[in-house]
Amino acid sequence: MKIAVLREQADGEKRVSATPETVRKLISLGADVAVEAGSGFAASFADQGYAEAGAQVADRAATLAGAGIVLGVQGPDPASLAGAAPGAWVVASLNPFGARDRVEGYAAAGLEALAMDLMPRITRAQSMDILSSQSNLSGYKAVLDAAAEYGRAFPMMMTAAGTVSAARVFVMGVGVAGLQAIATARRLGAQVSATDVRSATREQIQSLGAKPIFVDSVAGIEGEGTGGYAGETSPEYQAAQAELVSGHIAKQDIVITTALIPGRPAPRLITDGQVATMRPGSVIVDLAVEQGGNVEGAVAGEVVERHGVRIVGHRNVPSRLAADASALYARNLFNFLSAFWDKEQGRPVLDAEIGDAIRLTQGGKIVNPRLL
Numbered sequence: 001m002k003i004a005v006l007r008e009q010a011d012g013e014k015r016v017s018a019t020p021e022t023v024r025k026l027i028s029l030g031a032d033v034a035v036e037a038g039s040g041f042a043a044s045f046a047d048q049g050y051a052e053a054g055a056q057v058a059d060r061a062a063t064l065a066g067a068g069i070v071l072g073v074q075g076p077d078p079a080s081l082a083g084a085a086p087g088a089w090v091v092a093s094l095n096p097f098g099a100r101d102r103v104e105g106y107a108a109a110g111l112e113a114l115a116m117d118l119m120p121r122i123t124r125a126q127s128m129d130i131l132s133s134q135s136n137l138s139g140y141k142a143v144l145d146a147a148a149e150y151g152r153a154f155p156m157m158m159t160a161a162g163t164v165s166a167a168r169v170f171v172m173g174v175g176v177a178g179l180q181a182i183a184t185a186r187r188l189g190a191q192v193s194a195t196d197v198r199s200a201t202r203e204q205i206q207s208l209g210a211k212p213i214f215v216d217s218v219a220g221i222e223g224e225g226t227g228g229y230a231g232e233t234s235p236e237y238q239a240a241q242a243e244l245v246s247g248h249i250a251k252q253d254i255v256i257t258t259a260l261i262p263g264r265p266a267p268r269l270i271t272d273g274q275v276a277t278m279r280p281g282s283v284i285v286d287l288a289v290e291q292g293g294n295v296e297g298a299v300a301g302e303v304v305e306r307h308g309v310r311i312v313g314h315r316n317v318p319s320r321l322a323a324d325a326s327a328l329y330a331r332n333l334f335n336f337l338s339a340f341w342d343k344e345q346g347r348p349v350l351d352a353e354i355g356d357a358i359r360l361t362q363g364g365k366i367v368n369p370r371l372l
Protein backbone atom coordinates (compact mmCIF):
# COMPACT_ATOMS: atom_id res chain seq x y z
CA MET A 1 0.00 0.00 0.00
CA LYS A 2 1.44 3.33 -1.03
CA ILE A 3 0.65 6.35 1.14
CA ALA A 4 1.04 9.82 -0.37
CA VAL A 5 1.67 12.90 1.78
CA LEU A 6 0.67 16.04 -0.09
CA ARG A 7 1.93 19.55 0.22
CA GLU A 8 -0.92 21.76 1.43
CA GLN A 9 -2.30 24.15 -1.18
CA ALA A 10 -4.60 26.36 0.93
CA ASP A 11 -3.50 29.94 1.60
CA GLY A 12 -1.78 30.31 4.95
CA GLU A 13 -1.81 26.57 5.73
CA LYS A 14 1.57 25.77 7.24
CA ARG A 15 0.81 22.36 8.68
CA VAL A 16 1.69 18.99 7.19
CA SER A 17 -0.11 15.67 7.58
CA ALA A 18 2.92 13.49 8.32
CA THR A 19 6.23 14.07 10.06
CA PRO A 20 9.43 12.06 9.72
CA GLU A 21 8.40 10.29 12.95
CA THR A 22 5.04 9.13 11.58
CA VAL A 23 6.56 8.30 8.17
CA ARG A 24 8.94 5.92 9.92
CA LYS A 25 6.04 4.32 11.81
CA LEU A 26 3.90 3.99 8.68
CA ILE A 27 6.79 2.26 6.91
CA SER A 28 7.18 -0.11 9.85
CA LEU A 29 3.53 -1.12 9.35
CA GLY A 30 4.54 -2.24 5.86
CA ALA A 31 3.47 0.82 3.82
CA ASP A 32 5.47 2.65 1.16
CA VAL A 33 5.41 6.38 1.78
CA ALA A 34 5.92 9.17 -0.74
CA VAL A 35 6.11 12.81 0.36
CA GLU A 36 5.62 15.74 -2.00
CA ALA A 37 8.77 17.87 -1.89
CA GLY A 38 8.47 20.88 0.44
CA SER A 39 5.45 19.48 2.31
CA GLY A 40 6.87 20.02 5.78
CA PHE A 41 8.92 23.11 5.08
CA ALA A 42 6.56 25.66 6.70
CA ALA A 43 6.23 23.44 9.79
CA SER A 44 10.02 23.10 10.17
CA PHE A 45 10.27 19.56 8.77
CA ALA A 46 12.85 19.40 5.98
CA ASP A 47 12.64 17.06 2.98
CA GLN A 48 15.84 15.43 4.15
CA GLY A 49 14.17 14.29 7.39
CA TYR A 50 11.45 12.52 5.39
CA ALA A 51 14.03 10.92 3.11
CA GLU A 52 16.03 9.73 6.11
CA ALA A 53 12.85 8.26 7.58
CA GLY A 54 12.53 6.15 4.41
CA ALA A 55 10.08 8.15 2.30
CA GLN A 56 10.41 8.81 -1.39
CA VAL A 57 10.47 12.62 -1.73
CA ALA A 58 9.11 13.56 -5.13
CA ASP A 59 7.01 16.00 -7.15
CA ARG A 60 3.22 15.84 -6.81
CA ALA A 61 2.60 13.56 -9.78
CA ALA A 62 5.18 11.00 -8.67
CA THR A 63 3.98 11.23 -5.07
CA LEU A 64 0.39 10.48 -6.09
CA ALA A 65 1.15 7.82 -8.72
CA GLY A 66 -0.60 4.61 -7.63
CA ALA A 67 -1.20 5.79 -4.04
CA GLY A 68 -3.98 3.94 -2.21
CA ILE A 69 -4.10 6.47 0.64
CA VAL A 70 -3.64 10.22 0.30
CA LEU A 71 -3.02 12.21 3.47
CA GLY A 72 -3.72 15.91 3.87
CA VAL A 73 -4.41 18.51 6.52
CA GLN A 74 -7.15 20.34 4.62
CA GLY A 75 -9.06 18.55 1.89
CA PRO A 76 -7.05 18.56 -1.36
CA ASP A 77 -8.73 19.75 -4.55
CA PRO A 78 -10.21 16.60 -6.16
CA ALA A 79 -8.92 17.79 -9.56
CA SER A 80 -5.37 17.72 -8.22
CA LEU A 81 -5.47 14.03 -7.27
CA ALA A 82 -5.14 12.45 -10.71
CA GLY A 83 -2.86 9.44 -10.67
CA ALA A 84 -3.95 8.08 -7.27
CA ALA A 85 -5.20 4.47 -7.35
CA PRO A 86 -8.92 3.96 -8.17
CA GLY A 87 -10.94 4.15 -4.94
CA ALA A 88 -7.99 5.67 -3.05
CA TRP A 89 -8.70 7.02 0.41
CA VAL A 90 -8.43 10.75 0.98
CA VAL A 91 -7.78 11.19 4.69
CA ALA A 92 -7.92 14.81 5.89
CA SER A 93 -9.98 17.41 7.71
CA LEU A 94 -12.62 17.70 4.98
CA ASN A 95 -15.06 20.27 6.42
CA PRO A 96 -17.94 18.30 4.84
CA PHE A 97 -20.73 20.73 5.77
CA GLY A 98 -18.81 23.78 4.56
CA ALA A 99 -17.20 22.31 1.42
CA ARG A 100 -19.91 20.20 -0.16
CA ASP A 101 -18.67 20.84 -3.73
CA ARG A 102 -15.34 19.31 -2.88
CA VAL A 103 -17.05 16.24 -1.41
CA GLU A 104 -19.00 15.87 -4.67
CA GLY A 105 -15.68 16.14 -6.50
CA TYR A 106 -14.23 13.21 -4.52
CA ALA A 107 -17.31 11.13 -5.35
CA ALA A 108 -17.08 12.00 -9.05
CA ALA A 109 -13.39 11.07 -9.06
CA GLY A 110 -14.22 7.67 -7.52
CA LEU A 111 -12.23 8.43 -4.37
CA GLU A 112 -13.16 7.34 -0.86
CA ALA A 113 -13.12 10.51 1.24
CA LEU A 114 -12.65 10.00 4.99
CA ALA A 115 -13.35 13.09 7.10
CA MET A 116 -11.13 13.01 10.16
CA ASP A 117 -13.15 15.94 11.50
CA LEU A 118 -16.18 13.62 11.85
CA MET A 119 -14.33 11.15 14.09
CA PRO A 120 -16.81 10.02 16.76
CA ARG A 121 -16.04 11.09 20.32
CA ILE A 122 -15.68 7.64 21.76
CA THR A 123 -12.95 6.50 24.08
CA ARG A 124 -11.07 4.33 21.60
CA ALA A 125 -10.96 7.14 19.03
CA GLN A 126 -9.49 9.75 21.37
CA SER A 127 -5.99 9.26 19.99
CA MET A 128 -7.34 9.85 16.45
CA ASP A 129 -9.28 13.00 17.32
CA ILE A 130 -7.85 15.85 15.23
CA LEU A 131 -10.40 18.36 16.55
CA SER A 132 -9.13 17.88 20.10
CA SER A 133 -5.43 17.97 19.27
CA GLN A 134 -5.80 21.12 17.19
CA SER A 135 -8.29 22.89 19.50
CA ASN A 136 -6.01 22.40 22.45
CA LEU A 137 -3.23 24.31 20.67
CA SER A 138 -5.72 26.97 19.50
CA GLY A 139 -6.80 27.63 23.07
CA TYR A 140 -3.20 28.10 24.12
CA LYS A 141 -2.36 30.33 21.15
CA ALA A 142 -5.49 32.46 21.62
CA VAL A 143 -4.21 33.56 25.03
CA LEU A 144 -0.77 34.39 23.63
CA ASP A 145 -2.38 36.31 20.76
CA ALA A 146 -4.46 38.26 23.29
CA ALA A 147 -1.38 38.97 25.41
CA ALA A 148 0.48 40.22 22.34
CA GLU A 149 -2.30 42.73 21.52
CA TYR A 150 -2.82 43.80 25.12
CA GLY A 151 -0.86 46.86 26.20
CA ARG A 152 -0.64 45.67 29.80
CA ALA A 153 0.75 42.70 31.69
CA PHE A 154 -1.15 39.53 32.67
CA PRO A 155 0.24 38.83 36.15
CA MET A 156 0.04 41.10 39.14
CA MET A 157 3.45 42.66 39.68
CA MET A 158 4.55 44.58 42.75
CA THR A 159 7.45 46.77 41.77
CA ALA A 160 9.33 49.70 43.30
CA ALA A 161 7.49 51.92 40.84
CA GLY A 162 4.10 50.65 41.94
CA THR A 163 1.75 47.74 41.46
CA VAL A 164 0.49 46.37 38.15
CA SER A 165 -2.84 44.63 38.63
CA ALA A 166 -3.60 41.17 37.20
CA ALA A 167 -5.48 41.01 33.90
CA ARG A 168 -9.06 39.75 34.09
CA VAL A 169 -9.67 37.06 31.47
CA PHE A 170 -13.09 35.64 30.62
CA VAL A 171 -13.33 32.45 28.53
CA MET A 172 -16.65 31.75 26.80
CA GLY A 173 -17.09 28.13 25.69
CA VAL A 174 -15.23 25.58 27.78
CA GLY A 175 -14.55 22.69 25.41
CA VAL A 176 -11.05 21.56 24.57
CA ALA A 177 -9.86 25.03 23.40
CA GLY A 178 -11.54 26.85 26.29
CA LEU A 179 -10.03 24.58 28.93
CA GLN A 180 -6.55 25.12 27.52
CA ALA A 181 -7.20 28.89 27.32
CA ILE A 182 -8.16 28.91 31.01
CA ALA A 183 -5.05 26.92 31.96
CA THR A 184 -2.76 29.13 29.87
CA ALA A 185 -4.20 32.41 31.19
CA ARG A 186 -3.82 31.07 34.74
CA ARG A 187 -0.20 30.13 34.07
CA LEU A 188 0.40 33.72 32.96
CA GLY A 189 -1.03 34.95 36.24
CA ALA A 190 -4.40 36.31 35.09
CA GLN A 191 -7.61 36.24 37.13
CA VAL A 192 -9.79 33.92 35.08
CA SER A 193 -13.53 33.29 34.82
CA ALA A 194 -15.39 31.15 32.31
CA THR A 195 -18.84 30.14 31.09
CA ASP A 196 -20.48 27.40 29.00
CA VAL A 197 -23.98 26.15 28.32
CA ARG A 198 -23.08 22.62 29.45
CA SER A 199 -23.41 22.25 33.21
CA ALA A 200 -20.67 19.57 33.25
CA THR A 201 -18.05 22.25 32.62
CA ARG A 202 -18.65 24.04 35.93
CA GLU A 203 -16.46 21.61 37.86
CA GLN A 204 -13.81 21.60 35.14
CA ILE A 205 -13.57 25.40 35.36
CA GLN A 206 -13.22 25.25 39.13
CA SER A 207 -10.60 22.51 38.99
CA LEU A 208 -8.41 24.83 36.89
CA GLY A 209 -8.68 27.56 39.51
CA ALA A 210 -11.06 29.78 37.53
CA LYS A 211 -14.46 31.18 38.49
CA PRO A 212 -17.56 29.70 36.79
CA ILE A 213 -20.09 32.27 35.52
CA PHE A 214 -23.35 30.40 34.89
CA VAL A 215 -27.00 31.08 34.17
CA ASP A 216 -28.82 29.37 37.03
CA SER A 217 -32.37 30.63 36.50
CA VAL A 218 -33.01 28.75 33.20
CA ALA A 219 -31.83 25.25 32.24
CA GLY A 220 -29.00 25.14 29.69
CA ILE A 221 -27.64 21.76 28.67
CA GLU A 222 -27.52 19.36 31.59
CA GLY A 223 -24.37 17.27 31.73
CA GLU A 224 -22.21 16.70 28.68
CA GLY A 225 -24.66 17.07 25.75
CA THR A 226 -24.84 14.55 22.87
CA GLY A 227 -21.39 13.19 22.07
CA GLY A 228 -19.90 15.86 24.33
CA TYR A 229 -21.18 18.64 22.06
CA ALA A 230 -23.52 21.53 22.76
CA GLY A 231 -26.80 22.06 20.93
CA GLU A 232 -28.82 25.23 20.56
CA THR A 233 -30.28 26.62 23.78
CA SER A 234 -33.81 28.04 24.32
CA PRO A 235 -34.57 31.73 23.67
CA GLU A 236 -35.17 32.15 27.45
CA TYR A 237 -31.73 30.76 28.18
CA GLN A 238 -30.14 32.99 25.54
CA ALA A 239 -31.77 36.09 27.06
CA ALA A 240 -30.61 35.15 30.58
CA GLN A 241 -27.10 34.41 29.28
CA ALA A 242 -26.93 37.76 27.44
CA GLU A 243 -27.89 39.63 30.62
CA LEU A 244 -25.38 37.77 32.77
CA VAL A 245 -22.60 38.22 30.25
CA SER A 246 -23.33 41.93 29.80
CA GLY A 247 -22.71 42.63 33.47
CA HIS A 248 -19.56 40.52 33.55
CA ILE A 249 -17.95 41.55 30.29
CA ALA A 250 -17.78 45.23 31.17
CA LYS A 251 -15.29 44.35 33.92
CA GLN A 252 -12.99 42.17 31.76
CA ASP A 253 -9.69 43.04 30.10
CA ILE A 254 -9.52 39.98 27.83
CA VAL A 255 -12.33 37.83 26.46
CA ILE A 256 -11.68 34.60 24.57
CA THR A 257 -14.63 33.04 22.78
CA THR A 258 -14.58 29.45 21.54
CA ALA A 259 -18.27 28.49 21.34
CA LEU A 260 -19.28 26.15 18.54
CA ILE A 261 -22.32 24.04 17.72
CA PRO A 262 -21.51 21.20 15.29
CA GLY A 263 -23.09 21.63 11.84
CA ARG A 264 -24.51 25.10 12.72
CA PRO A 265 -23.17 28.63 12.61
CA ALA A 266 -21.35 29.63 15.81
CA PRO A 267 -23.68 31.20 18.42
CA ARG A 268 -23.47 35.01 18.73
CA LEU A 269 -22.31 35.68 22.28
CA ILE A 270 -21.13 39.30 22.27
CA THR A 271 -22.90 42.22 20.61
CA ASP A 272 -21.35 45.47 19.46
CA GLY A 273 -23.13 47.19 22.37
CA GLN A 274 -21.40 44.86 24.83
CA VAL A 275 -18.02 45.50 23.20
CA ALA A 276 -18.65 49.22 23.80
CA THR A 277 -18.94 48.62 27.57
CA MET A 278 -15.38 47.26 27.81
CA ARG A 279 -12.44 49.45 28.78
CA PRO A 280 -10.39 50.86 25.88
CA GLY A 281 -7.31 48.70 25.40
CA SER A 282 -9.23 45.48 26.15
CA VAL A 283 -8.83 42.57 23.75
CA ILE A 284 -11.30 39.97 22.45
CA VAL A 285 -10.13 36.86 20.60
CA ASP A 286 -12.86 35.14 18.58
CA LEU A 287 -11.73 31.57 17.88
CA ALA A 288 -15.06 30.85 16.18
CA VAL A 289 -14.61 33.63 13.61
CA GLU A 290 -14.36 31.23 10.66
CA GLN A 291 -17.61 29.49 11.64
CA GLY A 292 -19.54 32.78 11.63
CA GLY A 293 -18.10 34.32 14.78
CA ASN A 294 -19.17 34.60 18.42
CA VAL A 295 -18.46 38.33 18.42
CA GLU A 296 -20.27 41.00 16.43
CA GLY A 297 -17.73 42.94 14.36
CA ALA A 298 -15.05 40.21 14.33
CA VAL A 299 -13.49 39.81 10.88
CA ALA A 300 -11.85 36.55 9.79
CA GLY A 301 -8.17 37.07 9.14
CA GLU A 302 -8.02 40.52 10.75
CA VAL A 303 -7.47 42.37 13.99
CA VAL A 304 -10.06 45.16 14.07
CA GLU A 305 -10.68 47.91 16.59
CA ARG A 306 -14.21 48.72 17.83
CA HIS A 307 -14.84 51.26 20.60
CA GLY A 308 -11.13 51.11 21.51
CA VAL A 309 -11.29 47.32 21.91
CA ARG A 310 -9.18 45.07 19.68
CA ILE A 311 -11.05 42.12 18.24
CA VAL A 312 -8.68 39.42 17.04
CA GLY A 313 -9.99 37.11 14.29
CA HIS A 314 -7.02 35.08 13.12
CA ARG A 315 -7.86 32.31 10.70
CA ASN A 316 -6.54 28.80 11.13
CA VAL A 317 -5.06 29.30 14.59
CA PRO A 318 -3.48 25.80 14.82
CA SER A 319 -1.40 26.63 11.75
CA ARG A 320 0.14 29.48 13.79
CA LEU A 321 1.83 26.73 15.84
CA ALA A 322 2.59 24.68 12.75
CA ALA A 323 5.33 22.42 14.13
CA ASP A 324 3.42 21.14 17.16
CA ALA A 325 0.07 21.18 15.38
CA SER A 326 1.56 19.03 12.61
CA ALA A 327 3.25 16.66 15.03
CA LEU A 328 -0.04 16.01 16.86
CA TYR A 329 -2.15 15.91 13.69
CA ALA A 330 0.27 13.48 12.06
CA ARG A 331 0.10 11.22 15.12
CA ASN A 332 -3.71 11.33 15.01
CA LEU A 333 -3.57 10.10 11.39
CA PHE A 334 -0.99 7.43 12.21
CA ASN A 335 -3.04 6.23 15.22
CA PHE A 336 -6.07 5.99 12.93
CA LEU A 337 -4.31 4.04 10.16
CA SER A 338 -2.43 1.73 12.52
CA ALA A 339 -5.52 0.93 14.63
CA PHE A 340 -7.19 -0.52 11.53
CA TRP A 341 -4.12 -1.95 9.80
CA ASP A 342 -4.73 -5.49 8.56
CA LYS A 343 -1.37 -7.22 8.27
CA GLU A 344 -2.56 -9.89 5.84
CA GLN A 345 -4.11 -7.43 3.42
CA GLY A 346 -1.31 -4.91 3.95
CA ARG A 347 -3.81 -2.07 4.29
CA PRO A 348 -6.23 -0.62 6.83
CA VAL A 349 -9.76 -2.04 6.99
CA LEU A 350 -12.30 0.10 8.83
CA ASP A 351 -15.01 -1.16 11.15
CA ALA A 352 -18.59 0.06 10.90
CA GLU A 353 -18.66 2.30 13.97
CA ILE A 354 -15.84 4.55 12.83
CA GLY A 355 -16.02 3.86 9.08
CA ASP A 356 -19.68 4.81 8.76
CA ALA A 357 -19.15 7.98 10.81
CA ILE A 358 -16.26 9.39 8.78
CA ARG A 359 -16.77 7.96 5.26
CA LEU A 360 -18.20 10.64 2.98
CA THR A 361 -17.93 9.04 -0.46
CA GLN A 362 -17.60 5.54 -1.88
CA GLY A 363 -18.24 3.91 -5.26
CA GLY A 364 -18.80 7.27 -6.96
CA LYS A 365 -21.49 8.43 -4.51
CA ILE A 366 -21.91 10.48 -1.34
CA VAL A 367 -22.70 7.86 1.32
CA ASN A 368 -22.56 9.69 4.66
CA PRO A 369 -26.08 9.94 6.15
CA ARG A 370 -25.29 13.40 7.55
CA LEU A 371 -24.79 14.66 4.00
CA LEU A 372 -27.80 12.98 2.35
Ligand code: NAD
Pocket: 120, 121, 122, 123, 125, 126, 129, 131, 132, 135, 172, 173, 174, 175, 176, 177, 178, 195, 196, 197, 198, 224, 227, 228, 229, 230, 231, 233, 258, 259, 260, 261, 262, 267, 269
Ligand atom coordinates in the same frame (compact mmCIF):
# COMPACT_ATOMS: atom_id res chain seq x y z
P1 NAD B 1 -16.79 22.62 20.58
O1 NAD B 1 -15.53 23.08 19.92
O2 NAD B 1 -17.84 21.98 19.75
O3 NAD B 1 -17.45 23.86 21.33
C1 NAD B 1 -16.72 24.63 22.26
C2 NAD B 1 -17.54 24.87 23.52
O4 NAD B 1 -18.53 25.86 23.28
C3 NAD B 1 -18.29 23.65 24.05
O5 NAD B 1 -17.88 23.40 25.37
C4 NAD B 1 -19.76 24.07 23.97
O6 NAD B 1 -20.53 23.51 25.02
C5 NAD B 1 -19.64 25.57 24.09
N1 NAD B 1 -20.80 26.33 23.66
C6 NAD B 1 -21.67 26.10 22.62
N2 NAD B 1 -22.62 27.05 22.58
C7 NAD B 1 -22.36 27.92 23.61
C8 NAD B 1 -22.99 29.11 24.08
N3 NAD B 1 -24.10 29.59 23.50
N4 NAD B 1 -22.47 29.73 25.16
C9 NAD B 1 -21.36 29.24 25.78
N5 NAD B 1 -20.72 28.13 25.37
C10 NAD B 1 -21.21 27.46 24.30
O7 NAD B 1 -16.44 21.67 21.80
P2 NAD B 1 -15.20 20.70 21.96
O8 NAD B 1 -14.00 21.46 22.34
O9 NAD B 1 -15.13 19.90 20.73
O10 NAD B 1 -15.60 19.81 23.21
C11 NAD B 1 -16.91 19.43 23.52
C12 NAD B 1 -16.89 18.33 24.58
O11 NAD B 1 -16.48 17.09 24.01
C13 NAD B 1 -15.97 18.57 25.76
O12 NAD B 1 -16.66 18.21 26.93
C14 NAD B 1 -14.86 17.61 25.55
O13 NAD B 1 -14.25 17.22 26.76
C15 NAD B 1 -15.57 16.48 24.89
N6 NAD B 1 -14.64 15.64 24.11
C16 NAD B 1 -14.72 14.27 24.21
C17 NAD B 1 -13.83 13.48 23.49
C18 NAD B 1 -13.87 11.98 23.57
O14 NAD B 1 -14.50 11.44 24.45
N7 NAD B 1 -13.23 11.28 22.66
C19 NAD B 1 -12.91 14.06 22.64
C20 NAD B 1 -12.86 15.45 22.56
C21 NAD B 1 -13.75 16.23 23.29
